[in-house]
Amino acid sequence: MPFLIQSLVFFTFSLVATATVSPHIVHEKRDVAPSGWAPVRRAEANIMLPLRIGLAQPNLESLDDYLLEVSHPESLNYGKNWSPAKVAETFRPSAASIYTVLEWLEDEGLAASRVKLSQGGSWVHANVTVAEAEILLGTEYHVYQHSESGIEHLACVDKYHLPEHVAEHIDLVMPTLHFDVHMNRKRSVDKSIGQPGAGIVNPKLIGEIEVVLTNLTGCNKQITPDCLRALYDFDYTPVATDKNSIGIVEYTPVAYLPADMDMFFGNYSPSQVGQRPALVSIDGGYEQTSFQGFSINGEANLDLQYAMALVGATQNVTLYQVGDLVEGASFNNFLDALDASYCTYEGGDNSSFDGIYPDSEYKSDDCGTAPLTNIISTSYGYTESLLGSAYIQRQCYEYGKLGLMGVTFIFASGDNGVAGNGECLDANGAESYSGTRYNPGFPATCPYVTSVGATQISPGNTVNDPEVACDTNIYSGGGFSNVFGLPEWQADAVHGFLDNYPPAYAADVYNSSGISRAFPDIAVNGLNYSVVSNGRTQLVAGTSAAAPVAAAILSGVNDARLAVGKSPIGFINPTIYSSNFTGAWNDITSGNNPGCGTDGFSAQPGWDPVTGLGTPNFPKLRDLWLSMP
Structure with missing residues (x-):
C-alpha cells in the first residue's frame, strides 16, 4: 500500500500534537545466539535490509474469551464461528499505531517512497541500510557463521531498542534476532522448513x-x-x-x-x-x-x-x-x-x-x-x-x-x-x-x-x-x-x-x-x-x-x-x-x-x-x- 495512507492518518489525528521525543528502551533481546552460531564480523554498513515492523494488534487480550465463546461445549454460541471479515476488523492495528510508527520513520529521515503499509495493515516495510537500521534500533548488526555448515546469517547482537512511545505499538522488528537457516541446493541459505533434517519432526x-x-x-x-x-x-x-x-x-x-x-x-x-x-x-x-x-x-x-x-x-x-x-x-x-x-x-x-x-x-x-x-x-x-x-x-x-x-x-x-x-x-x-x-x-x-x-x-x-x-x-x-x-x-x-x-x-x-x-x-x-x-x-x-x-x-x-x-x-x-x-x-x-x-x-x-x-x-x-x- 502506498505511503499515501499517511494522509488519512494525518486527517484522523489532525488534533494530535507531534509525539514527544522519548528514550529508547530494549524491545527484544536474546542472551546468546543459537547453538553453533557465532559472530565473525561486523555487517557492512551499506548492505540493504528489508526491515519489517509488526504492528501491535488490538483485542488480542480477548482472543481466549472470543474462542471460548465459539469453542467451549457449555457456550450458547458453540460452533458459531466468525467470518474472515469480522476477524480482520477485530484485530486490525489501530490508526494510532500506524500513525505513530510512520511518524517515527519519517522523523528518522526515511523518504515516503521507502516505506509501505502491508495489504493486511499489520506490517510496515522499510528498505534501509545496515547503518540506518543500527541507528533506528540502537543496535549493531553482525554476520554470524554456523560452525558446522559455514553458512552465514545477518542478525543484530543481543538486543535492539525502540523509542518508548513507539514500542507499545510494535510487536517485533525483523530481521533482528531470529535464526532459521538451512542448506540449500541453489543458494547458501534455505528458508524452507521442508529442507531434509530441519526442525523437530522428521519421519x-x-x-x-x-x-x-x-x-x-x-x-x-x-x-x-x-x-x-x-x-x-x-x-x-x-x-x-x-x-x-x-x-x-x-x-x-x-x-x-x-x-x-x-x-x-x-x-x-x-x-x-x-x-x-x-x-x-x-x-x-x-x-x-x-x-x-x-x-x-x-x-x-x-x-x-x-x-x-x-x-x-x-x-x-x-x-x-x-x-x-x-x-x-x-x-x-x-x-x-x-x-x-x-x-x-x-x-x-x-x-x-x-x-x-x-x-x-x-x-x-x-x-x-x-x-x-x-x-x-x-x-x-x-x-x-x-x-x-x-x-x-x-x-x-x-x-x-x-x-x-x-x-x-x-x-x-x-x-x-x-x-x-x-x-x-x-x-x-x-x-x-x-x-x-x-x-x-x-x-x-x-x-x-x-x-x-x-x-x-x-x-x-x-x-x-x-x-x-x-x-x-x-x-x-x-x-x-x-x-x-x-x-x-x-x-x-x-x-x-x-x-x-x-x-x-x-x-x-x-x-x-x-x-x-x-x-x-x-x-x-x-x-x-x-x-x-x-x-x-x-x-x-x-x-x-x-x-x-x-x-x-x-x-x-x-x-x-x-x-x-x-x-x-x-x-x-x-x-x-x-x-x-x-x-x-x-x-x-x-x-x-x-x-x-x-x-x-x-x-x-x-x-x-x-x-x-x-x-x-x-x-x-x-x-x-x-x-x-
Whole structure:
C-alpha cells in the first residue's frame, strides 16, 4: 500500500500534537545466539535490509474469551464461528499505531517512497541500510557463521531498542534476532522448513519390508490403515463429502511421488489407485520430482497415504504445497495464503525465516487466496528457543484467529522426547547437545493448536491391548512451554498431573511453574508404519505419522456433524479437555519421553506430557460431538 495512507492518518489525528521525543528502551533481546552460531564480523554498513515492523494488534487480550465463546461445549454460541471479515476488523492495528510508527520513520529521515503499509495493515516495510537500521534500533548488526555448515546469517547482537512511545505499538522488528537457516541446493541459505533434517519432526526410516502384512495379527510389526481403524474403532463411511474438507501441508522440497501413492493403495486400498490429493499451490508450490529420496519424499508420502486411505475414496484431501525450490517457505508464508488480514507480502516476512516473493523464477502475492479446509494437519516444527518468543507469539495468535473461523489445526509434537530437536538448553537458554534443560517445540506449544504425540503397540501385543508411549526409534515430544501461559481449559488437567505425579526434577530442568502451556494434547500410534517411498515399502516412525491420522479421525467427526446440519468442530481444545469428553480417550499409562540426560516425563492416568489425554475412541468422540449444538 502506498505511503499515501499517511494522509488519512494525518486527517484522523489532525488534533494530535507531534509525539514527544522519548528514550529508547530494549524491545527484544536474546542472551546468546543459537547453538553453533557465532559472530565473525561486523555487517557492512551499506548492505540493504528489508526491515519489517509488526504492528501491535488490538483485542488480542480477548482472543481466549472470543474462542471460548465459539469453542467451549457449555457456550450458547458453540460452533458459531466468525467470518474472515469480522476477524480482520477485530484485530486490525489501530490508526494510532500506524500513525505513530510512520511518524517515527519519517522523523528518522526515511523518504515516503521507502516505506509501505502491508495489504493486511499489520506490517510496515522499510528498505534501509545496515547503518540506518543500527541507528533506528540502537543496535549493531553482525554476520554470524554456523560452525558446522559455514553458512552465514545477518542478525543484530543481543538486543535492539525502540523509542518508548513507539514500542507499545510494535510487536517485533525483523530481521533482528531470529535464526532459521538451512542448506540449500541453489543458494547458501534455505528458508524452507521442508529442507531434509530441519526442525523437530522428521519421519524415521526403520528398515525395508520384505513381506507386506495385511491382517490385524501383524499390527505390532507393521502398522497399516486397517490396524489404525481397529485401534481407534474408526469404522466410518463419509456421507457429507461435498461439505467436509481436510488439508495436509507440505513444504518444498518435500513432495509426494504419484507412483508411490498407487503402490501403497494397491497394497491397502485398491479402490484408490489413481487417486490424488487436490493441489493448492502456495508461493510456487508444486509436486516436484527433481529431487527424490526418503528425506524428500518420505514425509509427504506418509502424510498423504494415510490421510487419504483413512478418509476413503469419496472424501477429497487437499494438499497445501508451500514454496518453490528457489525461495522455500515457512509457516508465515502458509498463513499469509490463508488469511488476508495476516498477509506480510511486501510487508512482514523475515528474509531469513520466510520466503520473500516474487523471486526470479516465480511471481506471486498469495494473500488470503488459499481455501480453508476444516482440519489442517502439519508434520513440521521447530523449537521455541530457535525462533524467539516475539516471533512465535505473533504466529500463535494467527492460529487462534483462524480457530475463530472454525479451523482445527493439528501439529506433530516432536520426535525427540523432551529434547526438542535433539538438543537441550544450557543455563543461558542456548541450545546445546550438552544442555540439561528441556527444550519444548513450536507450534506444538501454541495453545491454539492441537498437539499430537506418539504411542506404539508393545512387541507381541495386539490391537486389542493397551498401547504405550512410543519408546522405539522415536520418543513422543512433550513438556511445558517456556513462552506460553497455561490456558484456562487445560488448567485442571495439568495441575492434576503435577499434583498427583510430580516430576522428580528441579526447576532448572523444566518449567515447573505450573502456569505454562503443556503439550501434547492427544496421541496416536507413531511406530512401524508401512509406507511406500521411492518404490519400496518401508517401516517408518514418528509423530509425523500420528498427526495426519489424528486429522483423518477428526475429519470423520466433522463429516458426521455436517451431515446433520451442524458446524465443523473448529478449535477443539476447550472441548476435549472438558469433563464430558473424559471417556472419549484411551488413557495411556505406560512409557516416558526421555532426553537431556533424564527419563523425561512419564505417562500416567489422565493427562500427561507424554501422550496427552490419550488416543481417540472414534465412536465416543463422534457421539459426544453430535450431542453438541
